[in-house]
């Protein structure tokens with residue numbers, strides 16, 4: 489049994505790994521490269537897509553599913569296995585990607601072709617390809633997210649996919665993996681644990697209270713999938729503690745996900761399921777208004793606070809949030825709250841440095857609003873959680889993380905006597 493990484497090596501995007509065992513070739517994820525190096529999406533695959541026997545998707549994030557349509561464009565016609573939640577969310581994610589991609593490397597017909605080939609595989613069900621068997625375990629990172637367990641040739645192999653942040657409450661905690669001969673693990677936050685989640689929520693509520701009390705607007709740039717809905721969940725549970733103000737969800741993609749959520753109830757934590765069982769939707773807080781059209785979004789720019797605005801894109805690479813910030817950052821009554829990762833060199837990272845002025849959509853804007861960063865909302869396992877999850881594993885191959893973070897995690901694993909290496913693009917490792 490052999491695993492060959494073809495993406496997310498010493499970086500966080502482009503997850504795509506080829507498992508070869510018992511005469512079968514199985515692709516684990518087929519993600520898009522994003523940000524630096526994204527031109528690689530246009531390169532041909534380093535393997536022949538027509539020679540694959542199956543594809544498994546761990547979750548619906550673009551960096552794990554974004555090259556799936558390209559696989560079909562290049563001739564793959566076999567099955568794609570995913571949970572039902574992953575299938576439904578992948579459709580939303582791929583359709584949105586088609587809309588925002590500057591240089592598309594697949595078309596609508598490729599998305600349809602890919603989705604037509606999806607077969608459902610739920611947690612704990614076994615997929616048998618001859619003597620190779622595969623199953624999904626709960627990864628707690630997105631609704632329907634999974635890690636993969638493969639058994640064949642007398643070996644057990646585990647691929648983590650992305651592991652969720654166990655402190656958060658919307659999704660179940662990641663399940664422990666079985667003891668394996670090799671684990672290919674993510675290490676996104678391999679360098680540090682997250683701040684306590686209850687403290688993060690308290691800090692978030694304090695910012696909201698102060699800002700809304702003085703009639704200000706709270707701008708929350710957010711990923712449309714998972715993070716936006718989680719913020720709505722926090723506002724649902726704590727709305728009674730906050731001054732009355734409208735909450736605008738100004739993201740058509742986040743709205744699509746919100747509409748889908750009630751049909752995915754069984755993929756959520758028991759707490760969330762309990763709300764739905766009582767006939768409540770905990771992702772619809774008091775005061776929620778969904779902004780559909782660009783015109784309505786524009787009228788919001790001129791309206792006075794107090795209000796909360798949740799809009800994309802989460803990393804300020806585009807989207808309606810930029811217009812809100814261009815109009816609102818010069819007002820000291822307002823607040824900008826980052827609840828997601830801001831990459832080095834990006835606009836978000838620049839704003840966090842608190843310059844006096846910031847260039848937004850071609851205009852210089854004085855930065856007078858308060859700026860806050862809440863790392864505790866991260867959707868990934870922190871260092872301590874990764875160490876726990878990998879506790880019983882003799883051999884670990886690290887991917888999905890910046891090199892220095894993987895090295896940091898690797899050092900701690902090695903201190904416990906575990907054999908560790910960093911995944912290298914195109915270099916196969918024997919399980």
Ligand SMILES: [Zn+2]
Pocket residue numbers: 547549552629650
């Ligand atoms: Zn992910």
